Amino acid sequence: MAFATRPRPPKPARPPAAADVARPSLVGLLWRSTVGKKTVMAVTGLAMLGYLVAHMLGNLKIFFGPEDFNGYAAWLRTIGSPLLHHEWFLWIARVALVASVVLHAVAAYQLSRRDLAARPTQYRRRRQRASYATRTMRWGGVILGLFLVWHILDLTTLTVNPNAVHGRPYENVVASFSTWYGGGIYIVAVLALCLHVRHGFWSAAQTLGANNARRDKALKTVAATLSAALTIGFLSVPVAVMTGWVS
Known part of the structure; x- marks a missing residue:
């Protein structure tokens, strides 16, 4: 006589061991945290600031004439030679700069979203008391991002530059700033x-x-001095072209 056997209930699934659970990397944890995003913004911002200072000093060579300015532009393409090939340094710098801009912008956007989610209405009055520079940081970043695209099309690829001449950066700068929109955008x-x-x-x-x-006052002075120096240095070039001092 045969006896029917009861089906055995399925064994409960074993919880995954600690070693089986994918743990986020240190870089991932840093990026997800608010402090980490602010650190990324700070480091990339300082890297871009260093680039801006060097770029401004190079721009000022336009006041020494076409030969000096075009010679400086040609020298930039040979930095690192013979270890680096022609223009390799420029492309490394461009990639690093684009990476800094993207990381800076993404971190700023995500921090802004977190800030809006964490401060619905009770902080409205406090936020209204923020300085003009603080309240315009977001739109200032958007303006600078759009300008970066224009600047590349204008003086790197020469796509929108009137009377552009390849290999003649002095002439291309003069051609760009000789137009009201080129100088105005800048x-x-x-x-x-x-x-x-x-x-x-x-x-x-x-x-x-x-x-x-103890350092607050000194840091505020440095910040104001840096911004003023960059403003004067960068604006001096289009103003000189638009007034005929550089032609």
Whole structure:
């Protein structure tokens, strides 16, 4: 006589061991945290600030004439030679700059979204008391991002530059700033940059822990001096072209 056997209930699934659970990397944890995003913004902001200072000093060579300015532009393409091939340094710098801009912008956007979600209405009055530079940081970043695209099309690829001549950067700068829109776009972008640098430098110092009660005044002075120097330095070129001093 055969007896029917009861089907055995399925064994409960074994919870995954700690080793089986994918753990986020240190970089992932840093990126997800608010402090991490602020640190990324601070570091990339300081890297871009260093580039801006070097770029401004190079721009000022236009006041020494076409030979000096075009010679400086040609030298940039040979930096690192013979270890690096022609223009390799420029492309490395461009890739690093684009990476810094993207990381800076993404971190700023995500922090802005977190800030809006965490502060619905009770902080409205406090936020209204923020400085003009603080309140325009977001739009200043948008303006600078759009300007970066224009600047590349204007003086790197020469796509929108009137009377562009390849290999003649002095002539191309003069051709760009000789138009009201070329000089106007540049001036608006530089003014946005002034506000962005002034507040951004101060924010970076706070994030990286460089500020304290004794250094606050000195850091604010450095931020204001940097933004003023960059503004004067960058604006001097289009103003000189538009007034006929450089032609």
